[in-house]
Amino acid sequence: MYLLIPAAGSGKRMGADRNKLLIDLAGETIFAWTLKAAQASPSIAWIGIMCQPIDRPDFEAIAQGLHLTKPVVFIQGGDTRQASVYNGLQALPPEADRVLIHDGARCLATPELFDRCTAELATCPGLIAAIPVKDTIKQVDANQIVSNTPDRATLWAAQTPQGFEVAALKSCHDRGLTEQWEVTDDAALFERCGLPVKIVMGEETNLKVTTPQDLAIAEFILRQRQP
Numbered sequence: 173m174y175l176l177i178p179a180a181g182s183g184k185r186m187g188a189d190r191n192k193l194l195i196d197l198a199g200e201t202i203f204a205w206t207l208k209a210a211q212a213s214p215s216i217a218w219i220g221i222m223c224q225p226i227d228r229p230d231f232e233a234i235a236q237g238l239h240l241t242k243p244v245v246f247i248q249g250g251d252t253r254q255a256s257v258y259n260g261l262q263a264l265p266p267e268a269d270r271v272l273i274h275d276g277a278r279c280l281a282t283p284e285l286f287d288r289c290t291a292e293l294a295t296c297p298g299l300i301a302a303i304p305v306k307d308t309i310k311q312v313d314a315n316q317i318v319s320n321t322p323d324r325a326t327l328w329a330a331q332t333p334q335g336f337e338v339a340a341l342k343s344c345h346d347r348g349l350t351e352q353w354e355v356t357d358d359a360a361l362f363e364r365c366g367l368p369v370k371i372v373m374g375e376e377t378n379l380k381v382t383t384p385q386d387l388a389i390a391e392f393i394l395r396q397r398q399p
């Protein structure tokens with residue numbers, strides 16, 4: 173399976189002075205933990221990393237230090253996650269017919285999750301890892317008044333990996349560009365184009381390291397995993 177890792181963000185919500193993927197987390201960078209999971213997943217055969225030029229030397233050094241056995245390609249990132257994935261899709265080898273996309277910031281995803289998504293992607297054109305929401309979710313209007321309480325049984329929190337047929341996702345991204353859709357994940361483009369997106373059970377621990385609080389929680393989870 174081909175894997176694209178969007179890693180071209182800046183980490184504004186982390187409040188760091190550099191890409192948050194370069195922050196230390198339990199002795200490794202966030203980026204290194206993500207790469208290690210991809211390396212340990214038998215189903216992943218090729219890794220493309222979308223990053224900003226300023227971060228590339230650091231990312232290359234980290235990847236080199238991990239002695240990865242899989243081909244790793246660095247790709248110019250874009251101004252948004254959507255643009256970074258667009259660039260990643262253009263850089264896939266022509267023989268790539270399916271692809272997994274996994275946020276560099278979701279550094280706690282297990283190799284087993286990658287493998288489950290890979291296996292499932294043989295059976296459908298699009299999928300996302302997701303978990304059922306535990307909270308009661310309120311929809312709120314512009315005046316901060318609750319307008320609706322959707323049935324929780326229908327609500328799932330989207331994660332990555334997200335996997336797709338390459339040709340279909342490329343045309344969804346092209347349409348997104350033409351129609352100026354702005355989305356926060358690739359599944360949203362698939363959905364807007366009327367294509368089905370299947371759910372694969374995600375992982376409670378597969379959080380996206382977004383804020384300093386997430387960093388502390390991620391550190392706790394990683395320490396628990398260490399023998």
Ligand SMILES: Nc1ccn([C@@H]2O[C@H](COP(=O)(O)OP(=O)(O)OP(=O)(O)O)[C@@H](O)[C@H]2O)c(=O)n1
Nearest residue numbers: 178179180181182183184185251252253276277
């Ligand atoms: N222009 C961008 C923006 C984000 N990402 C990547 O998309 C993933 C999810 O984005 P997020 O967690 O929001 O990262 P940042 O954009 O870095 O964070 P923030 O929104 O707080 O600035 C991250 O792995 C991030 O590096 C990307 O490849 N290109």
Ligand SMILES: C[C@](O)(CO)[C@H](O)COP(=O)(O)O
Nearest residue numbers: 253275330331332356357380
């Ligand atoms: C793709 C994603 O990780 C799914 O949960 C998420 O949508 C990334 O979006 P963010 O707005 O950058 O948090």
